[in-house]
Every structure is written in structure tokens, then in C-alpha cells.
Amino acid sequence: MISLPPIPLPAVRPRGWWHHTWTLTAAVVGTALLAAALACGIVVPFSVAEERAYRAAAPCPADAAPDADCLYPLTARVRGTHIDTRPKQQQFTLRLDGPPPVPAELDFPGQDPLLRHLLPGEQVTVTHWHEYTVAVTRGTTTQTSSNTPIDEPELITGLALILLTLGTYTLNASVLARRPRPRPAGAGLPSVLADRAKAALTAAVWTLPAGLLAATWGGPPLMLLAWATILPVLRWWLRHRARRTPPAFR
Numbered sequence: 001m002i003s004l005p006p007i008p009l010p011a012v013r014p015r016g017w018w019h020h021t022w023t024l025t026a027a028v029v030g031t032a033l034l035a036a037a038l039a040c041g042i043v044v045p046f047s048v049a050e051e052r053a054y055r056a057a058a059p060c061p062a063d064a065a066p067d068a069d070c071l072y073p074l075t076a077r078v079r080g081t082h083i084d085t086r087p088k089q090q091q092f093t094l095r096l097d098g099p100p101p102v103p104a105e106l107d108f109p110g111q112d113p114l115l116r117h118l119l120p121g122e123q124v125t126v127t128h129w130h131e132y133t134v135a136v137t138r139g140t141t142t143q144t145s146s147n148t149p150i151d152e153p154e155l156i157t158g159l160a161l162i163l164l165t166l167g168t169y170t171l172n173a174s175v176l177a178r179r180p181r182p183r184p185a186g187a188g189l190p191s192v193l194a195d196r197a198k199a200a201l202t203a204a205v206w207t208l209p210a211g212l213l214a215a216t217w218g219g220p221p222l223m224l225l226a227w228a229t230i231l232p233v234l235r236w237w238l239r240h241r242a243r244r245t246p247p248a249f250r
Contacts, residue, residue, distance in 0.1 A: 023174050024174075026170050026171070026173050026174035027171060027174035027175075029167075029170050030166075030167045030168070030169075030170035030171030030172075030173075030174055031167070031171060032167075033163050033164075033166050033167030033170060033171075034163070034164065034167035034168070034171065036163045036167075037160045037161075037163035037164040037167055040156050040157075040159050040160035040163065041160045043156055044153055044156050044157050044160065044220055047149065047152045047153040047156050048153045048219070048220065050130075050149045050152070051149045051150060051151075051152060051153055053069070054129055054130075054132070054134075054148065054149050054150070055150075057069065057070055057071050057129055058070055058071065059071045059073070060072045060073070066101060066128060067130070069130070070129070071127050071128075071129055071134070072127070072128045072129065073125050073126070073127055073128075074098060074099065074101070074102050074125070074126045074127075074128055075098065075123060075124075075125060075126075076096045076097060076098030076102045076123070076124055076125075076126045077096065077097045077098060077121065077122070077123055077124070078094065078095070078096065078097075078118050078119065078120055078121060078122045078123075078124060079095040079096055079097050079120060080095045080120050081093065081094055081095065081115060081116070081118055082095070083111050083115065083116060085111070091107075092107065092108040092109070092110055092111050092115055093105050093106065093107050093108070094106045094107075094108065094115060094118065094136060096124075096126065098126065101128055101131075101133070102126050102128075102133070103133050103147075106126075106133055106136065106145050106147060107145065107146045107147065108143060108144075108145050108146055109144075109146050112143075113141055113143055114136060114137075114138060114141045114142070114143035115136075115143060117138075117141075118138065122138065123138075124136050124137060124138045125137040125138070127142075129148075132147050132148055132149060133145060133147050134147065134148045153219060153220050154219065154220060154223060157220040157223050157224070158223065161223070161224075161227050165231075
């Protein structure tokens with residue numbers, strides 16, 4: 001009988017200190033991201049309630065206080081405007097003089113219908129609600145400012161989903177990086193962390209379509225549903241691409 005020599009198995013070399021450092025860092029960062037996502041998730045219901053209260057707010061009676069739960073008018077004077085319409089540098093700012101809580105500067109989403117017509121020294125009416133300065137009026141023309149609670153729930157929900165996605169992938173990568181692998185340990189970034197980082201960034205980018213759906217039709221609930229639907233499809237696609245990629249290029 002001919003005895004064949006045993007086939008040598010790839011040796012599992014001990015991980016170096018650089019690998020352990022990256023793994024520990026990924027675990028800490030992933031945990032912090034998940035904690036931040038949880039904090040944002042807790043804030044969302046309060047933000048939704050605030051947006052609803054603002055939409056239902058009515059003008060204040062004459063004897064109301066500035067901190068009343070109504071739309072409080074304040075008289076202010078225009079100090080100047082700053083309008084920059086260049087792409088990627090757009091800025092529409094009104095500078096005001098007036099008693100507190102009139103802000104020194106107030107931003108707008110655009111220059112129409114009022115901002116570009118305002119001149120220094122003109123008197124305007126500033127509408128205040130809670131800590132927001134929501135609009136400016138001159139005569140019969142009113143322009144809503146960027147300082148309102150509208151769309152804040154969607155922004156906070158989107159941030160929470162991005163943090164949740166990044167945190168989950170990062171923490172998962174730190175766990176997988178601890179598993180022994182029959183590859184020489186190098187001094188660079190563990191390959192599993194690099195793979196999970198790409199997957200996490202791709203998944204985070206895919207929260208943008210969910211955010212567009214929410215802003216257009218359904219708010220945070222639809223955003224969560226869209227994200228929960230997109231993520232499994234994305235996970236399948238990433239695995240499918242990984243199987244089709246030659247090991248030398250991973």
C-alpha cells in the first residue's frame with residue numbers, strides 16, 4: 001500500500017497587534033453609532049408631535065405672551081439681505097433689528113416671494129412660534145423661513161437609519177474579524193472590516209430613496225417601511241456580487 005503524505009492545511013497565524021487595534025476600534029465605533037441611532041429614534045416621536053402642533057397653530061390673541069403656543073407677531077426692521085444664487089453656494093439671509101426673540105439673521109429656502117424685495121430700513125412683521133422664527137411679512141406678502149419644524153421628523157429618522165446601518169455593519173465586522181482565518185496576518189486593515197465598510201456605506205446611501213419617499217408621501221413610518229424593504233434586497237445583491245468576484249480581487 002502506498003501511503004501519501006498528508007496534505008498540509010493552511011496555518012492560522014496569530015493576529016498581530018494592528019489587527020486587534022482595528023477590531024477593537026470597530027467594536028467601539030459600532031457601539032457608539034448604535035447608541036446615537038437609538039437616541040435619534042427616541043427623539044422622532046417628539047419631533048412628529050412638534051410638527052403637528054406647529055401645523056395646527058393659530059395666530060395669537062392680542063394679550064398672548066411671546067412663548068405662547070400660537071403664532072406670535074413681532075415688529076422688526078430690515079438691516080440688510082444677503083442673496084447668493086451661485087450653485088452649491090446658495091444663501092438667502094435676512095438681517096434684522098428688533099426686540100428678542102427677533103433673530104439677528106434668518107435664513108430662507110429662496111429669494112421669492114419677499115426676500116429679494118426687502119430694503120434696509122423697512123419695517124416687517126416676524127412670526128414666532130416656540131423657539132422658531134417661522135415667517136416674515138411685509139404688507140400682504142409672507143415668506144416662510146427655513147427655521148420651522150417642518151420635515152424635521154424625516155431628517156432625524158433618516159439620520160437614525162444611517163447611524164443604525166453603519167453601526168450594525170461596523171459591529172458585525174468587528175465580530176467577524178475576531179474569527180480565525182487561514183490567511184497570513186498583515187499589518188493593514190483586516191479584509192472583513194474593509195468589506196463591511198463598503199457594504200455599510202452602500203446601505204447608508206440607499207436610505208436616500210427611503211427619505212425621498214417619506215418627504216413626498218408618508219413621513220417617518222413610510223420611511224422605515226421603505227428602508228426595511230430595501231435593506232434585504234441590498235444584502236442579497238452584496239452577497240451575490242461577492243460570490244461572483246474572484247478571490248484575488250476581493
